[in-house]
Amino acid sequence: MKEPLITEELIKEHGLTPDEYGRIVSILGRTPMFTELGIFSVMWSEHCSYKSSRLHLKKLPVDAPWVIQGPGENAGVIDIGDGLAAVFKMESHNHPSYIEPYEGAATGVGGILRDIFTMGARPVASLNSLRFGPLSDPYHKHLFGGVVSGIAGYGNCIGVPTVGGEIYCHPCYAGNILVNVFNVGIVKKDKIFYGKASGDGNLIIYAGSKTGKDGIHGVTMASEEFTDDAQQKKPNVQIGDPFTEKLLLEACLEAMDKGLIVGIQDMGGAGLTSSSSEMAGRAETGVELELSLVPLRAEGMIPYEIMLSESQERMLLVVERENKDALIDIFKKWDLDAVVIGKVGGDGFLRVNWHGKMAAEIPATKISTDAPIYDRPSKRPTNQDELNTLDLSKVPDITNSGNDALKKLLASPSIASKELVWQQYDHMVRTDTIVRPGSDAAVVRVKGTKKALAMSVDCNSRYCWLDPYLGAVHAVCEAARNVACSGALPLAVTDNLNFGNPEKPEVMWQFIGAIEGIKDACIALNTPVISGNVSLYNETKGDAIFPTPTIAIVGVLEDADRALTQWFKAAGDVVMLIGQTKEELGGSEYLSLCHGIERGLPPTIDPLKEKALHSVLIKLNAQGLLKSAHDCSEGGLAVTAAESAFGFLIGAEIDLGASSLRADALLFGESATRVLISATAENADIVEAAVVAAGLPIARIGKTGGDILRIKAKDMTLIEMPVSELKSIYDTSLERGLNQNEHI
Numbered sequence: 035m036k037e038p039l040i041t042e043e044l045i046k047e048h049g050l051t052p053d054e055y056g057r058i059v060s061i062l063g064r065t066p067m068f069t070e071l072g073i074f075s076v077m078w079s080e081h082c083s084y085k086s087s088r089l090h091l092k093k094l095p096v097d098a099p100w101v102i103q104g105p106g107e108n109a110g111v112i113d114i115g116d117g118l119a120a121v122f123k124m125e126s127h128n129h130p131s132y133i134e135p136y137e138g139a140a141t142g143v144g145g146i147l148r149d150i151f152t153m154g155a156r157p158v159a160s161l162n163s164l165r166f167g168p169l170s171d172p173y174h175k176h177l178f179g180g181v182v183s184g185i186a187g188y189g190n191c192i193g194v195p196t197v198g199g200e201i202y203c204h205p206c207y208a209g210n211i212l213v214n215v216f217n218v219g220i221v222k223k224d225k226i227f228y229g230k231a232s233g234d235g236n237l238i239i240y241a242g243s244k245t246g247k248d249g250i251h252g253v254t255m256a257s258e259e260f261t262d263d264a265q266q267k268k269p270n271v272q273i274g275d276p277f278t279e280k281l282l283l284e285a286c287l288e289a290m291d292k293g294l295i296v297g298i299q300d301m302g303g304a305g306l307t308s309s310s311s312e313m314a315g316r317a318e319t320g321v322e323l324e325l326s327l328v329p330l331r332a333e334g335m336i337p338y339e340i341m342l343s344e345s346q347e348r349m350l351l352v353v354e355r356e357n358k359d360a361l362i363d364i365f366k367k368w369d370l371d372a373v374v375i376g377k378v379g380g381d382g383f384l385r386v387n388w389h390g391k392m393a394a395e396i397p398a399t400k401i402s403t404d405a406p407i408y409d410r411p412s413k414r415p416t417n418q419d420e421l422n423t424l425d426l427s428k429v430p431d432i433t434n435s436g437n438d439a440l441k442k443l444l445a446s447p448s449i450a451s452k453e454l455v456w457q458q459y460d461h462m463v464r465t466d467t468i469v470r471p472g473s474d475a476a477v478v479r480v481k482g483t484k485k486a487l488a489m490s491v492d493c494n495s496r497y498c499w500l501d502p503y504l505g506a507v508h509a510v511c512e513a514a515r516n517v518a519c520s521g522a523l524p525l526a527v528t529d530n531l532n533f534g535n536p537e538k539p540e541v542m543w544q545f546i547g548a549i550e551g552i553k554d555a556c557i558a559l560n561t562p563v564i565s566g567n568v569s570l571y572n573e574t575k576g577d578a579i580f581p582t583p584t585i586a587i588v589g590v591l592e593d594a595d596r597a598l599t600q601w602f603k604a605a606g607d608v609v610m611l612i613g614q615t616k617e618e619l620g621g622s623e624y625l626s627l628c629h630g631i632e633r634g635l636p637p638t639i640d641p642l643k644e645k646a647l648h649s650v651l652i653k654l655n656a657q658g659l660l661k662s663a664h665d666c667s668e669g670g671l672a673v674t675a676a677e678s679a680f681g682f683l684i685g686a687e688i689d690l691g692a693s694s695l696r697a698d699a700l701l702f703g704e705s706a707t708r709v710l711i712s713a714t715a716e717n718a719d720i721v722e723a724a725v726v727a728a729g730l731p732i733a734r735i736g737k738t739g740g741d742i743l744r745i746k747a748k749d750m751t752l753i754e755m756p757v758s759e760l761k762s763i764y765d766t767s768l769e770r771g772l773n774q775n776e777h778i
Contacts, residue, residue, distance in 0.1 A: 037068040048075035054406060061400050069338045069386060069393040073401060076304040076342055077311060080570050083405035086536035087568045090549045094563040095556050100525060101564055106316075108149045108229050108299060110564025111221075112526050114590050116483045119226065121155035122218035124163075124491070124530045124586050126569035130271040131213040135180025139213050140188040141274040144346055146217045147194060148300035151283050152349070154227040154290050155219030158466060159478045160189055161491045162199040162215050163530070163584045167208030169447060169771045174203075177211055178772065185215070186458040191276035192283070195467055196459035197476035199491055203447040206495070209574030214530040214567075216491055216586045220480060227290055229299035231313035231321050231352050231378045236296055238310070238321060238376035239358070241365050242282045242348040244331035248273050249305070249344025278347040278370070285368040286349060294361045297352035307341045307401075309350040310376075311384050315402030320379030326389045327375040337386060337393035352378060412546050413539035421500055424620050424634030432698040436672070436745070436752040439628050439702065443669045444676060444760060445767035446627055454769050473599040474516035474665055477591060486594035488522035490587055494668065495580035497636035500621045502544040504636045506551025506583050508706060511644045512667055513587040514559050518648035519663040519709060521598040521655035522589035527556055529566040529585050534578025536570045544581040545570075552583060558641030559648070561587060598655050600664035601681025605739035607661050608718040609686055612647060613708030614731050615671065617699040623668045624702035639706040643730065647707055650728040659717045659724075666708035672701040672745060672753055674710045679743055679757045680764060688736035690747035700747050712738060 038044060045055045048071055058066055058074050066074065080086060096104035102119055103111035109123035127142025143160065150157045162185055167174040189196045194217070231238070249272035289295050297317070299309040306328070314321045325340045335343075351372075353361050358374065365372030379385070384401065386394035415421075432439060443449055456471040468486055469477035475490040492513040498505030514524040529552065534541040556563055572579045591597060602609075619625050620634020654660050666674045671690075679685055690700050707730075713721045718734065725732040743760060745753040 040065055040071060048072065049079060050075055054078060057406065061397065067394060069341060070396060072338045072342050073307050073394055073396060076307055077401040078405045082304050082308055084568050085406045085408050086410050086570060087545065088407050089409055090546055093549055093553050095553060096562050096564065098560065098562045101562055102226065104562065104564045105566065108152045110526065110528060111153065111226060112564060113223065114480065114485065116485065117223055118480065119221050119223050120218055120487060120588055121150050121153045121221055122216065122528055122588055123149050123565040124214055124216040124528045124584065125149065125567045126530050126532060127213045127215065128210060128532065128569050128572055131181055132177065132211050134271045135177045136184040137271050137273050139181040139184030141272040141346055142213055142215045143185055143188040144274045144276065144279050145302045146215045147192065147279065148302065150217045150219040151286055152227065152229065152298050152300050153221060154225050155221035156287060157194045157217050157219040158464065159476065159489065160194055160196045160215065160217045161476065161489060161586060162196065163212065163491045163493065164199065164201045165207045165212035165582065166203050168205055169203055171208065175772055181213055182455050182458055188274060188276045190460040192280045193463050195461045195463045197461045197467055197478060198471045201447065201452055201455065202495065204580065206580045209577055210572040210579050212532050212572065212582060214584050216528065218487060218489060218588055225290065227295060227298050229313050230297040230317040231319050232296055232317045233352065233354065233378055234319065234380035236352050236354055236378045237358055237374050238323065238378065239351040239353055239361065239372055240328055240348070240375045241351055241372040242370055243275065243278050243345055244329040244371060245340055245343050246331045246345045247335065247339055247343060250339055250342045272344045272346050274346045281368040281370055282347050282349060285365050285370055289361050289364050294353060294357045295351055296354060299350050301348040301350060303344065305342060305344045306350065311398050311402040313350065313352065314384060314398035318382065320381050320383040320398055321376060322379050322385040323376035324387045325393065327373055329371040329373060337388045341386060410536055410542045411539045412542035414543050415540045421633050422635050426619060426696070429629055429631065431696045432701065432752060436701060437755050439624065440672050440676065440753055441763050442627050443623060443673050443702065444764045446623060447768055447771060449623065449669050449673060450767040451765045452768065453765060468594055468597045469520060469599055475520040477520050477597045479594050484593055486591040486597060488517045488520040488589045488591055490516035491584060492516065493582055493584040495582040496621050496632060498548060498583060499580040500634065501636055502547030502581050503551040504639065506548040507555045507639050507641060508636060509583055509585040510552055510555035510559065511639060511641055511706065512665065513585045514561060514648060515644060515665045515709065517587050517589040518651045519598065519600065519665050520591065521596050521652060522591035523652055524559060524561050524587045524589040524648060527561050527563045527585055527587050529563060529583060531566065531568045532572055532579060532582040532584065533570050534573040541578060548581055548583040555641045559645050596655055598660060598663050599681065600678055601662055602678050602684040602686065602712055602738045603661045603682065605684060606715065607712040607738045608715055608734055609688060609736040609738060610711050610713065610721065610732055611671070611708060611735050612711060612725055612730055612732050614705065615695065615700060615703060615708065616705045617695045618703050618705050619699055622702060622704050624670065624698060637704055637706045643707050646728045646730055647709065650725055650730065651709065654721055654724055659713055659721050661712040661714065663709050663711045666710060667704060670702040670704050671710065675745065676743055676760050678710055680761045683741065683757050683761065684738050685740040685742045685757045686736050686738045688745045690735060690745065693747060697747060697752055701745065701752055
């Protein structure tokens with residue numbers, strides 16, 4: 035095939051600006067060949083290069099004594115004791131999942147799993163954060179079903195439990211859904227592997243599935259907003275095979291255990307291009323490839339297609355020559371291709387040959403670590419002051435409608451039970467899941483130890499839209515609070531930063547504000563950011579999503595038998611509220627659902643008080659003094675109390691006493707740093723004293739028992755309903771909304 039001429043139109047089609055193309059010509063000292071143009075276009079895409087975000091990501095804290103590997107590798111690694119480490123990361127597959135929901139979500143799961151076992155870790159648990167438009171829209175029902183099925187289909191088949199997550203539905207995601215996937219694995223500290231092409235003369239081995247034409251320019255597609263029919267981009271979406279990935283996982287872990295691998299990287303976004311150039315860039319070496327040796331499943335493929343293909347379940351390995359045969363034998367045993375396709379060079383160049391003829395010759399660092407960095411302009415939106423203005427005097431307070439408001443909140447897809455989704459996931463495979471989906475944090479036992487890992491994923495994007503800084507602080511603090519409510523110490527963060535078009539100053543203002551919020555919260559909580567992902571251009575025809583900096587936090591529970599859940603356990607226990615309730619309704623789910631208002635400011639929040647809250651929860655749980663703990667977030671105290679009652683259908687009598695606050699703020703306000711706990715009457719005094727000593731407010735507000743949830747305040751009964759009726763609404767709303775033409 036004759037290579038096309040490099041024209042202005044071809045350069046534009048590859049997503050490169052004239053300045054970027056000029057820089058390429060300067061680097062090469064000549065006009066690029068077609069394959070070289072493709073290599074630069076994918077590696078300098080936003081998805082791979084982070085050219086709009088890298089400048090700001092440097093602000094995030096990344097170090098702590100327990101951090102073994104921070105950002106820059108396939109995944110982050112923390113020390114969890116007993117000679118073991120936890121490896122975890124979160125990634126997005128937003129654009130592909132909107133175009134083809136099943137394969138987009140499935141290959142998102144496959145990709146994050148490879149990031150984990152590439153480091154030498156066995157994946158042990160997955161989470162996800164999903165965002166859709168209104169489920170009254172038939173297309174979003176289709177997207178919802180396809181995404182959930184894709185996550186279940188891949189995770190269940192490969193045998194990794196999906197143990198929790200979050201789902202939100204909002205019109206801002208109507209043109210761009212979000213599919214963020216997280217995985218954590220366990221590895222011995224002395225068996226961690228890295229994505230480096232080290233050792234001049236070492237062999238490059240291609241292993242796994244054959245290369246096809248699927249997913250070519252997938253990263254380029256993910257680095258631009260949708261301007262036309264997204265379905266036209268279906269060829270950019272990869273196709274996954276979880277059964278092959280299971281074989282690949284076992285073969286890689288066996289080869290690692292036998293010490294046969296020098297470096298390893300999966301062929302994810304940008305495929306063979308990113309894996310080869312990034313491994314060379316990290317090691318400051320070079321890589322020489324002969325593409326005629328690459329196993330292909332499509333006829334007539336050219337070097338450009340082979341280098342850019344994003345076919346799934348493939349790995350690139352660096353091995354010493356004397357270990358080649360032993361490694362290939364392992365992959366043959368697992369019925370996988372493993373062939374030598376090149377070698378490590380010492381001169382820093384990525385050289386790509388096709389039947390001995392050069393198809394590309396580029397300095398490796400220029401496409402991996404030295405991509406353009408932009409300091410894009412930022413500007414506070416002109417309507418931000420208007421958005422932040424909320425006159426509660428014009429909002430009617432709850433009178434006799436507390437029950438109706440609570441029912442409406444429990445039926446919201448962002449709050450309602452996700453059991454319809456969870457029951458499609460195998461969350462018990464591997465038999466280590468201690469706390470299943472539904473509580474504040476999932477908890478998974480660490481085999482061979484007394485320890486467990488707790489994990490949670492969180493982000494209130496409405497808060498981030500109203501105030502990106504405060505919203506991001508809330509996201510970090512809520513994820514950490516959920517982990518602490520399980521009794522575990524939050525240790526580190528992985529993030530997935532989902533925003534609109536960074537070329538718009540208002541979007542960059544949101545992004546910079548969110549980075550500052552994450553930074554300040556993580557410093558206060560001592561939870562460094564060890565890995566993550568940036569997904570920009572989540573925008574269709576000029577309409578961007580709400581800024582959604584999704585945060586996942588992993589913590590360690592020293593005694594797995596002490597795992598704490600959110601549900602009331604017995605009648606007669608004392609119900610206490612840690613934290614202060616303020617008149618803070620801005621950005622609340624209550625204002626949105628019951629009054630159609632999305633404005634104001636998010637609740638105030640002090641991360642240092644959050645840190646004190648987490649510490650006292652962990653201490654009290656370790657002493658066996660708590661029966662339950664549930665954080666107050668969307669829907670406020672009333673929803674928190676109802677959810678606490680649902681586990682064992684145990685009601686509660688709650689009296690919030692006299693207050694100058696509005697009744698709806700008492701019930702549905704979302705003031706931060708609050709946790710609803712229960713303890714035996716014998717332990718209540720000890721619990722109260724410990725919380726006061728930690729410098730936090732605490733109030734005894736009721737007792738558990740009966741089958742009614744009754745909440746009083748100001749000598750009035752504001753809510754009084756059977757727990758079973760509330761639970762029925764909570765359990766069935768999502769299914770009703772998906773199966774009927776009703777708005778939920």
